[in-house]
Each structure stands twice: as C-alpha cells, then as structure tokens.
Amino acid sequence: xxxxxxxxxxxxxxAVEMYLVQMLLPLTSSESTASTEEMxxxxxxxxxxxxxxxxxxxxxxxxxxxxxxxxxxxxxxVIIEVMADELDRExxxxxxxxxxxxxxxxxxxxxxxxxxxx
Numbered sequence: 647x648x649x650x651x652x653x654x655x656x657x658x659x660x661a662v663e664m665y666l667v668q669m670l671l672p673l674t675s676s677e678s679t680a681s682t683e684e685m686x687x688x689x690x691x692x693x694x695x696x697x698x699x700x701x702x703x704x705x706x707x708x709x710x711x712x713x714x715x716x717x718x719x720x721x722x723x724v725i726i727e728v729m730a731d732e733l734d735r736e737x738x739x740x741x742x743x744x745x746x747x748x749x750x751x752x753x754x755x756x757x758x759x760x761x762x763x764x
Contacts, residue, residue, distance in 0.1 A: 661762035665733045670710065670755040671745065672721040685748050689726070697728040714752075733758055 671689075674682055693700045703725040710721040738756055745754045 661764050663760070663762055665730045665758045666727055666761045667730055667733070667738065667756065667758045668725055668727040669745070670708075670723050670725055670757075672710070672723055672749055672751060673704075674722065682749065685745075686724070689745070693726070693728050697730055700726055700728045702726045729761070729763065 671686070672682075690700060690702070708723045708725060710723045712719055738758075742754050742756050746752070
C-alpha cells in the first residue's frame with residue numbers, strides 16, 4: 647500500500663495507477679458511412695486485443711464544433727476510451743495519423759489522463 651494526500655489528509659490506498667486514453671472520432675466521413683463503420687469495428691478489435699477492453703459512448707453522439715478558416719464546422723462524434731498501464735506515445739501517434747487518413751480528418755483528438763483505478 648502507498649500513502650496519498652487527499653484534501654489535506656493522508657490516507658492509505660490500494661488504487662492502481664493507470665492512464666485513461668480517450669479518442670474523439672467522427673461518426674461519418676466524406677467516405678461512406680459503411681466504410682466508417684467497418685473502420686470503427688476494426689479499431690474496436692485492435693483496442694480490445696491490445697488493452698483487454700474499451701468503452702464506447704455511442705448511443706447519444708456528442709456534438710463537436712470548431713472554427714476552420716473562419717467557418718463553423720460540426721461533427722457527430724463517438725468517444726472511445728481505454729485504460730492502459732503504460733502510455734506508448736509513439737503507438738498512439740501512429741494510430742492518430744492512421745485514423746486521420748482513414749476518416750479524412752485534418753485532426754483526430756486523442757487525449758490521456760493519469761488516473762487511479764479504485
């Protein structure tokens with residue numbers, strides 16, 4: 647067990663330190679919806695094999711909005727997340743580049759947070 651500081655107090659924790667990695671992915675691309683679905687199915691398979699599971703928030707798509715060249719752009723997005731013991735930045739960078747090419751996106755957001763699994 648290790649001791650951690652929380653709200654000015656020390657407590658003992660059996661928490662497991664890990665990374666939560668989230669991907670914000672468009673549900674559609676300039677290509678067909680079928681090819682996007684196939685790509686997401688393959689991505690799910692890859693992530694489950696590498697990390698042992700995933701969570702996809704896809705029932706009520708999130709709405710992404712941003713300015714591009716002075717014009718508002720929008721996407722319906724799905725958020726996919728995995729928990730990982732280590733953060734292999736090069737692997738994630740390669741995956742991001744592959745997703746950007748396959749989904750015809752200028753940028754795909756992949757972000758990580760250091761977490762404790764309680």
